Amino acid sequence: MTGTLAAIGAGLAAIGAGLGIGKIGGSAMESIARQPEAASKIQTAMLIAAAFIEAVALFAVVVSLIAK
Amino acid sequence: MSKVVKVIVVFTLLTAFLSIKNNTFAQVDSVNSLPVDTAVAATHEAGAVVNHAEAHEEKEKGFDITSFIFHHISDSHFFTLFGHGEHGVTLHLPIILWTNNGLVTFSSSDFKFNDDGTQVVEKNGQRFAIAHNKIYYANATANEHGAFVSHEVKDGAEIVTNARPIDFSVTKNVFSMLLSVVLLVIVFTTVASSYKKRNGKAPKGLQSFLEPIIIFVRDDIARPNLGHKYAAFMPYLLSVFFFIWLNNILGLVPFFPGGANVTGNIALTIVLAGCTFLIITFKGNKYYWGHILNPPVPWWLKPLMIPVEIFGIFTKPIALAIRLFANITAGHILVMSLLCLIFIFNSLWIAPASIFFAVFIGLIEFLVAFIQAFIFTILSALFIGMAVEEHH
Numbered sequence A: 001m002t003g004t005l006a007a008i009g010a011g012l013a014a015i016g017a018g019l020g021i022g023k024i025g026g027s028a029m030e031s032i033a034r035q036p037e038a039a040s041k042i043q044t045a046m047l048i049a050a051a052f053i054e055a056v057a058l059f060a061v062v063v064s065l066i067a068k
Numbered sequence B: 001m002s003k004v005v006k007v008i009v010v011f012t013l014l015t016a017f018l019s020i021k022n023n024t025f026a027q028v029d030s031v032n033s034l035p036v037d038t039a040v041a042a043t044h045e046a047g048a049v050v051n052h053a054e055a056h057e058e059k060e061k062g063f064d065i066t067s068f069i070f071h072h073i074s075d076s077h078f079f080t081l082f083g084h085g086e087h088g089v090t091l092h093l094p095i096i097l098w099t100n101n102g103l104v105t106f107s108s109s110d111f112k113f114n115d116d117g118t119q120v121v122e123k124n125g126q127r128f129a130i131a132h133n134k135i136y137y138a139n140a141t142a143n144e145h146g147a148f149v150s151h152e153v154k155d156g157a158e159i160v161t162n163a164r165p166i167d168f169s170v171t172k173n174v175f176s177m178l179l180s181v182v183l184l185v186i187v188f189t190t191v192a193s194s195y196k197k198r199n200g201k202a203p204k205g206l207q208s209f210l211e212p213i214i215i216f217v218r219d220d221i222a223r224p225n226l227g228h229k230y231a232a233f234m235p236y237l238l239s240v241f242f243f244i245w246l247n248n249i250l251g252l253v254p255f256f257p258g259g260a261n262v263t264g265n266i267a268l269t270i271v272l273a274g275c276t277f278l279i280i281t282f283k284g285n286k287y288y289w290g291h292i293l294n295p296p297v298p299w300w301l302k303p304l305m306i307p308v309e310i311f312g313i314f315t316k317p318i319a320l321a322i323r324l325f326a327n328i329t330a331g332h333i334l335v336m337s338l339l340c341l342i343f344i345f346n347s348l349w350i351a352p353a354s355i356f357f358a359v360f361i362g363l364i365e366f367l368v369a370f371i372q373a374f375i376f377t378i379l380s381a382l383f384i385g386m387a388v389e390e391h392h
Helices: A002-032 A037-067 B002-042 B044-061 B066-075 B170-197 B207-252 B266-283 B286-295 B299-345 B348-388
Strands: B079-081 B090-093 B093-098 B103-106 B116-123 B124-133 B134-137 B149-153 B157-162
Touching: A002 A037, A002 B044, A037 B207, A037 B299, A037 B348, B044 B079, B044 B116, B066 B299, B079 B170, B103 B116, B149 B286, B170 B207, B207 B266, B207 B299, B266 B348, B286 B348, B299 B348
Parallel strands: none
Antiparallel strands: B079 B090, B093 B103, B116 B124, B124 B134, B149 B157
């Protein structure tokens, strides 16, 4: 039972991270299209922001692993 | 806002649909199972066949994917080159223990691939047993399962209650880590000496492969975050970057020198993040500490902000450690689960798809190996930069 709940929790975390990273990726694309010369700077900032969001999702994964 | 509502509605409908589908399947199953039961009652022979089929099914379900995957991502005292257990070729790593009677060393081959505490090794008048890759002092007598360790069930999980010696063994992870350290030292001393020898000339060989990466760390990681003080932190950032990157890549190599889950080990990532924490703490200047202990906010916010800022000192390295650990472990679990699909469906036809996805994820992990090394280094640089920044 806890295994199922942990799986649901991991899935919810994946939805959240997907929305967040999708939003970052989308706006990074838009800004690169507006200002192609700033592409490398935008990419770096995008990766850092994505890493922060990903970390939150991974916390959820670790919690799900422990709760297994 | 309406988009969010739409997403929620679609998600709820999808969940409802899936749950209905599950129910119908369950009903079909029960309908199917009914004639089988009557058949069992009718003829003894058919019953035997059904029983046999059931036993067969149980045996297949006996393939426990969770324990299989966790066995592969966890540390081990054996380094299997290929094959399995006694039928394969294994590198037996040394076991080094600090016991009540001092130092004890022996080869892990003495345990004869045992992992459930049924094999006892006697050294220096002390007896040791191994269970789930951990070494314990063995009991004098075996229990009903033949194990020389006592178990206790706690919260549904079995825990071994025996005392443990302090384990300094060269395990799979330690072996892999030492290998990568030796590799890095050889490569970078060679490159450093060729910079001295060929001072002012164009780079050559290994030097021309590493120069762009070192310059990338300097210009894209250190300089933007650390400003003019970047030079003092370059040795640390470069070491961390290349150490994590090499170990990530070695972890993805499925055969002998690689395959250990070094950067997916929480102890190692905590030590790396701890190094960043020490640098931040000892290099932090008065503006950094002033910001934490006396933040520039209205006085009534201070009781709230000061504890938050003090928590912030610790959450940064913890997040660094968990990010690297969870990313690499998740990657390993993903590749293993995709390969396990073949054994879950128990069909040859699933193999091409499974292997295709495993290779695809493997290639993505190759990218993640670089990105995680980059993220760890750039966040270290960012946090150090925040601590050493001059007030303006």
